[in-house]
Amino acid sequence: MLDRRLITNFDWTLIGLVLLISAIGVLNIYSASASYKVIGAPYALKQCYWILTGLVLIVIVCSVDYHLLEDVAYWFYGVVLALLVVVLVAGKTSMGATRWLHLGFINIQPSEPMKIVIIMAFARFFAGFPVLRKLTIRDILYPLLLLGGPALLIMKQPDLGTAILVILVASSMMLYVGVRWTALVSVFLTALPVFYLGWQRYLRDYQKARILNFLDPERDPLGSGYHIIQSEIAVGSGGLSGKGFLHGTQTQLRFLPEQHTDFAFSVFSEEWGFIGCLVMLCLYFFLILWGLQIAGRCNDRFGSLMAVGVTAMLFWHMVINVGMVIGLFPVVGVPLPFFSYGGTSMVTSMVGVGILLNVSMRRFMF
Amino acid sequence: MSEQRYVRESQESGRRIFGLSVAAGAMFFLLFTRLWYLQIIESDRLLDLSESNRLRFVPIAASRGAILDRNGKVLVSNTPSFSVAVVPQDVKDKDELIGRLAKYLNLDRSELMEKWEKGKGRAKYYPVIIASGITRDQVEFLEENRLRLPGVDIEMKPIREYPNDQLAAHLLGYLAEISEQELENEAFKEYNPGDYTGKSGIERSWERELHGTDGGRQIEVDARGRYLRTVSETTPEIGNSVVLTVDLEIQKRAEQAFGDKAGAAVAMDVNSGEILAFVSNPGFDPALFTGRMSPAQWKEYLDDKRHPLENKALKGQYPPGSTFKIVTALAGLEEGLIDENSTVVCTGSHTMGRDRFKCWEKKGHGAVNLKRAIKESCDVYFYQLGERLGVDKIAAYARRLGLGERLGVGLENEKGGLIPTSEWKEKKYKKKWYRGETLPVAIGQGYTLMTPIQLASMIATVANEGTVHRPYLVKRIVDRDGKVIKEFTPQVLRKAVFKPGSLNAVKEGLLAVVNEPKGTGGGARLYEVKVAGKTGTSQVVKLRVDKGNIPYQYRDHALFVAFAPYEKPEVAVAVVIEHGEHGGAAAAPVAGSILRAYFEGKGVIRKPVKDEVTADDETEESPDTIGEE
Numbered sequence: 002m003l004d005r006r007l008i009t010n011f012d013w014t015l016i017g018l019v020l021l022i023s024a025i026g027v028l029n030i031y032s033a034s035a036s037y038k039v040i041g042a043p044y045a046l047k048q049c050y051w052i053l054t055g056l057v058l059i060v061i062v063c064s065v066d067y068h069l070l071e072d073v074a075y076w077f078y079g080v081v082l083a084l085l086v087v088v089l090v091a092g093k094t095s096m097g098a099t100r101w102l103h104l105g106f107i108n109i110q111p112s113e114p115m116k117i118v119i120i121m122a123f124a125r126f127f128a129g130f131p132v133l134r135k136l137t138i139r140d141i142l143y144p145l146l147l148l149g150g151p152a153l154l155i156m157k158q159p160d161l162g163t164a165i166l167v168i169l170v171a172s173s174m175m176l177y178v179g180v181r182w183t184a185l186v187s188v189f190l191t192a193l194p195v196f197y198l199g200w201q202r203y204l205r206d207y208q209k210a211r212i213l214n215f216l217d218p219e220r221d222p223l224g225s226g227y228h229i230i231q232s233e234i235a236v237g238s239g240g241l242s243g244k245g246f247l248h249g250t251q252t253q254l255r256f257l258p259e260q261h262t263d264f265a266f267s268v269f270s271e272e273w274g275f276i277g278c279l280v281m282l283c284l285y286f287f288l289i290l291w292g293l294q295i296a297g298r299c300n301d302r303f304g305s306l307m308a309v310g311v312t313a314m315l316f317w318h319m320v321i322n323v324g325m326v327i328g329l330f331p332v333v334g335v336p337l338p339f340f341s342y343g344g345t346s347m348v349t350s351m352v353g354v355g356i357l358l359n360v361s362m363r364r365f366m367f
Numbered sequence: 368m369s370e371q372r373y374v375r376e377s378q379e380s381g382r383r384i385f386g387l388s389v390a391a392g393a394m395f396f397l398l399f400t401r402l403w404y405l406q407i408i409e410s411d412r413l414l415d416l417s418e419s420n421r422l423r424f425v426p427i428a429a430s431r432g433a434i435l436d437r438n439g440k441v442l443v444s445n446t447p448s449f450s451v452a453v454v455p456q457d458v459k460d461k462d463e464l465i466g467r468l469a470k471y472l473n474l475d476r477s478e479l480m481e482k483w484e485k486g487k488g489r490a491k492y493y494p495v496i497i498a499s500g501i502t503r504d505q506v507e508f509l510e511e512n513r514l515r516l517p518g519v520d521i522e523m524k525p526i527r528e529y530p531n532d533q534l535a536a537h538l539l540g541y542l543a544e545i546s547e548q549e550l551e552n553e554a555f556k557e558y559n560p561g562d563y564t565g566k567s568g569i570e571r572s573w574e575r576e577l578h579g580t581d582g583g584r585q586i587e588v589d590a591r592g593r594y595l596r597t598v599s600e601t602t603p604e605i606g607n608s609v610v611l612t613v614d615l616e617i618q619k620r621a622e623q624a625f626g627d628k629a630g631a632a633v634a635m636d637v638n639s640g641e642i643l644a645f646v647s648n649p650g651f652d653p654a655l656f657t658g659r660m661s662p663a664q665w666k667e668y669l670d671d672k673r674h675p676l677e678n679k680a681l682k683g684q685y686p687p688g689s690t691f692k693i694v695t696a697l698a699g700l701e702e703g704l705i706d707e708n709s710t711v712v713c714t715g716s717h718t719m720g721r722d723r724f725k726c727w728e729k730k731g732h733g734a735v736n737l738k739r740a741i742k743e744s745c746d747v748y749f750y751q752l753g754e755r756l757g758v759d760k761i762a763a764y765a766r767r768l769g770l771g772e773r774l775g776v777g778l779e780n781e782k783g784g785l786i787p788t789s790e791w792k793e794k795k796y797k798k799k800w801y802r803g804e805t806l807p808v809a810i811g812q813g814y815t816l817m818t819p820i821q822l823a824s825m826i827a828t829v830a831n832e833g834t835v836h837r838p839y840l841v842k843r844i845v846d847r848d849g850k851v852i853k854e855f856t857p858q859v860l861r862k863a864v865f866k867p868g869s870l871n872a873v874k875e876g877l878l879a880v881v882n883e884p885k886g887t888g889g890g891a892r893l894y895e896v897k898v899a900g901k902t903g904t905s906q907v908v909k910l911r912v913d914k915g916n917i918p919y920q921y922r923d924h925a926l927f928v929a930f931a932p933y934e935k936p937e938v939a940v941a942v943v944i945e946h947g948e949h950g951g952a953a954a955a956p957v958a959g960s961i962l963r964a965y966f967e968g969k970g971v972i973r974k975p976v977k978d979e980v981t982a983d984d985e986t987e988e989s990p991d992t993i994g995e996e
Contacts, residue, residue, distance in 0.1 A: 132376040177383055237405040237413025251417050275406035286395045297384035320394050327401045
């Protein structure tokens with residue numbers, strides 16, 4: 002299956018870009034956790050293990066022709082959806098949220114694979130649509146159901162960040178396919194009351210507080226608005242060229258919440274300044290463009306949609322995370338791909354990269 | 368799939384990919400803009416915030432400098448005091464904690480609550496002092512029960528100690544917590560809420576020197592305000608000590624001589640202006656102002672008719688009464704209107720126009736020359752002289768002696784007294800000066816007002832033959848190691864030139880006042896040293912009720928000014944006894960005691976075997992004491 006053409010077409014630029022970002026991420030985690038008293042392996046080292054794990058996953062994902070995924074897309078979707086239901090019933094509750102599932106030897110967070118399988122399911126669904134046909138309201142009814150189930154289940158955990166992310170990824174794919182204005186307008190008109198109901202009935206107080214505090218961080222400077230203020234201080238105090246590696250005061254004195262995970266970029270901004278951020282965002286932007294390029298060059302609809310979906314996933318993660326860190330969006334627990342510490346995020350992102358590479362290297366094999 | 372359709376499809380796909388790329392680019396641009404705003408435009412402000420974020424400043428109060436007497440004896444120093452501080456962030460149940468503390472410390476709950484409320488709005492890690500001046504027993508008790516009192520800290524800081532209790536309270540002044548207005552004042556920008564500042568007396572005037580420089584610890588804290596490490600530490604610098612010109616022994620004896628009488632006394636070195644004793648009686652307990660003063664105590668101070676909170680030596684303005692005859696006499700001699708032989712016949716009153724001005728001696732003194740007029744304080748003699756001089760001439764000589772204006776002692780709110788002139792009256796009341804008004808002025812009544820300091824300065828100027836020194840209280844400032852920082856030397860405010868004859872004539876009269884039969888100031892006589900002085904009785908109300916008991920507040924003030932030794936003057940003293948009625952009987956003995964203390968200190972007079980010499984003893988020793996009336 003892995004013939005020589007695949008090796009020649011292997012997208013070294015993409016993997017190089019990802020590894021570069023990950024390497025910077027490791028350095029950053031090293032700094033972010035420098036003030037921690039860690040028992041066992043330090044976070045930076047553990048992150049390296051996760052990167053290696055990710056690379057292994059890339060190899061595995063690449064080795065299977067993505068065209069095969071088209072057949073099993075709905076099955077995968079069904080299994081993960083079922084797991085999401087199980088989580089709600091029998092999940093492990095920590096810090097007020099039920100997100101994890103104990104499977105004996107391993108703990109999984111079904112909302113993570115849902116990000117990937119919703120892409121697969123949508124790709125599968127839209128693969129059959131003619132390119133030139135714009136989607137009507139009837140066309141998107143079924144996909145909306147595909148999306149609504151997991152989105153509600155994830156929101157119920159509650160994990161607002163992931164739910165929003167799944168919705169954004171799916172919506173981006175639909176936009177790529179093309180939606181009629183009438184359909185868009187009707188979706189919005191339906192969505193508004195749903196959001197209202199959701200705000201009233203589903204959102205927890207801390208989630209409401211986060212959104213309100215985002216709108217006005219001074220509302221509660223020591224409460225949940227705290228994160229936004231401290232992060233903005235960290236980012237802004239970095240100035241043009243930053244305070245230097247390991248010299249971010251906000252970081253080293255732990256004013257930042259979850260600074261090695263969700264607020265890792267805040268640490269980076271403080272220590273490397275505007276110049277560092279510029280470089281970092283350019284790398285990400287390059288990654289996104291590269292992903293879209295892969296989608297554009299792919300000759301088959303399913304592969305193209307998969308590539309768009311994965312790129313959208315990486316893009317929205319990145320935008321929401323950075324936007325949150327710099328006070329542009331409310332605080333929702335969304336990690337920065339390849340950059341934030343954490344195995345879950347690394348695995349999901351790497352699998353996504355694996356799919357991109359898969360699509361990229363098989364583009365001539367149609 | 369037709370070729371054509373394939374092309375159209377791939378064109379459409381390409382367009383959509385391009386569209387998505389542009390959309391992504393727009394999003395990135397948004398992020399860049401925000402980063403630019405934070406990291407370039409707002410950078411300085413946020414950098415400041417991040418600095419203040421991690422560094423906390425914990426002040427360490429500097430020990431206040433001491434106040435010493437001229438011989439280095441301690442007047443005010445420091446002693447450790449314990450306060451109960453509460454760190455709000457460590458408190459679990461506020462109400463319970465305050466309830467417990469109120470019980471343990473035997474204090475009012477609402478009082479503690481009030482202090483707690485004061486701490487609101489400050490950082491949660493910053494200790495709020497909710498009770499000060501607790502006893503060592505209470506400290507021990509709290510230490511033992513520490514586990515049940517989360518968030519409670521015992522803080523030790525130096526507070527004022529007064530080894531001589533109320534001695535010289537008005538001079539030394541008291542400390543109290545810095546006020547809101549002071550905190551807003553630029554001069555107090557280094558101060559923190561809860562600091563103590565001098566509110567009166569030397570403590571206030573010399574706050575800058577005494578306060579010292581607070582030290583502090585710059586600590587790094589994490590987001591929860593938990594201590595991480597000390598970045599830098601500046602040790603507090605103990606304030607400088609103020610060495611006064613006052614002599615503790617003289618001060619003590621002066622206050623003893625006053626007993627419970629209200630009034631003021633100032634003793635001064637005639638050759639330098641150094642103030643040797645500075646009494647305002649009754650005093651108050653300065654420690655009460657620093658610690659907790661009970662409302663009852665406060666009310667007691669306020670209701671006391673003797674006004675213990677008033678600094679009478681500095682701010683009390685009294686009609687100088689007959690002591691002012693010194694000025695009138697000098698004016699007359701200098702103007703050539705009288706000499707020592709000119710006589711006036713006193714019939715007990717003097718008539719000018721339709722008005723009759725009475726002498727205190729209703730029978731009249733008969734023919735009196737200057738010496739006798741001073742000795743027996745004949746009013747008629749000075750009425751006549753005053754009439755001839757006119758108010759403005761009298762005022763001119765008073766001014767030459769440095770009267771009618773602040774002398775600049777260096778304490779707050781010093782009063783300048785009042786020397787009336789016709790111009791002054793014109794300005795103030797828009798009325799002409801009546802010649803009849805000059806007569807009371809000539810004997811120190813009417814509009815004329817002087818402070819005890821001015822009285823002392825006046826007699827000192829007569830004693831040293833014309834030099835008006837600035838009376839001063841601070842001899843030098845020394846640092847903690849005793850190194851002299853500033854030394855204060857005598858300052859001459861003005862030098863009045865008098866004919867030697869004039870001064871001698873007046874002085875002879877003053878000597879007679881104390882030492883000759885029928886002199887009004889016999890109460891100040893010392894057998895070892897020649898004292899010269901002048902009594903005074905100043906009217907508080909014009910209409911005198913001759914019989915029956917006059918209510919305290921309407922009784923006359925008793926005054927006495929003196930200097931000694933007569934031949935070579937060293938020390939001058941002024942005593943005012945409020946509502947003491949007779950200058951000779953009430954004030955002269957006090958002045959005598961002060962002079963005795965001075966000469967005992969000099970070794971001129973042997974100290975009596977008996978330790979204490981009270982005012983009463985002195986009075987008994989002076990057989991010639993006769994009231995002026």
